[in-house]
Amino acid sequence: MKDYNQSTEFTFYHRTPIQIRFNDIDPVGHVNNAVYQEYFDFGRVSYFDEVLNFRDTKRDTWLVIANVNTEYINQIYLRDKIWLETKIPRIGNKSLEMHQRIILEKYDKQWIAAYNKTIMVGINLELNQTIPILDSWKKSIALFEKDITF
Numbered sequence: 001m002k003d004y005n006q007s008t009e010f011t012f013y014h015r016t017p018i019q020i021r022f023n024d025i026d027p028v029g030h031v032n033n034a035v036y037q038e039y040f041d042f043g044r045v046s047y048f049d050e051v052l053n054f055r056d057t058k059r060d061t062w063l064v065i066a067n068v069n070t071e072y073i074n075q076i077y078l079r080d081k082i083w084l085e086t087k088i089p090r091i092g093n094k095s096l097e098m099h100q101r102i103i104l105e106k107y108d109k110q111w112i113a114a115y116n117k118t119i120m121v122g123i124n125l126e127l128n129q130t131i132p133i134l135d136s137w138k139k140s141i142a143l144f145e146k147d148i149t150f
Contacts, residue, residue, distance in 0.1 A: 010099060012085035013036045013145060016046040018102070020078055030146050032075040033113075040070070040100050040116045043084035051144045052137055060126045061134060066095065067119040074104055074113045082106040082113060088141050095121045097142075 018039050026032040048054035048063070050077045077080055082104050090097040099121055104113040142148050 002068055010087045010089050011147065012087045012099075012101070014043075014047050014050065016043045016084045016086065018042070018080065018082045018084055020076065020080060022078065025078050029077060032076075033072060034061070035066075036070065036072065036102065036114050036116075039062065039082075039084055039102055040068075040118070043100050043132075044084045044098065044118075047086040047088075052140050053101065058077040058112055060124060061098070061131060062123055062125055063120040064123050066121045069117045071115045072113075073115065074080055074111050076104055077112050091138055092150075095119055095134050096133060 024035045042114045045054075057100075071128045082102055083100050084105060088096055090098060097117065100116040100118070102113040104111045119120060122133045122137075123129070124131045138150070
């Protein structure tokens with residue numbers, strides 16, 4: 001198992017509790033790999049709601065996923081205690097880099113169950129074209145993250 005304390009170069013400031021549901025479990029008895037992506041999506045929404053106040057769904061500008069890479073490290077079972085941590089360490093002109101990890105608490109220790117890196121791109125939904133990341137988003141993320149790279 002990959003130890004939580006030997007995990008990554010980043011400090012994660014955002015945490016989202018995750019409830020494992022019975023329908024998340026596959027025939028082998030652990031959380032299905034496809035469900036991990038749902039957990040990452042849930043964490044993204046939670047992060048954007050808190051940091052960028054994205055609760056208003058009537059928007060013409062948004063962020064969409066351009067690339068996702070997931071490393072599956074440890075299995076998760078129905079009765080396990082897990083949470084998800086989210087970090088935006090870098091923002092470019094039209095894209096940002098988001099890192100997420102699912103943390104598993106087991107045997108009185110914390111382990112990384114999965115690690116996800118996502119590239120998201122700013123988009124104008126009405127024009128269906130990419131746009132620069134809004135300055136207001138950059139400011140809000142920088143205030144929250146404290147250690148971001150532009």
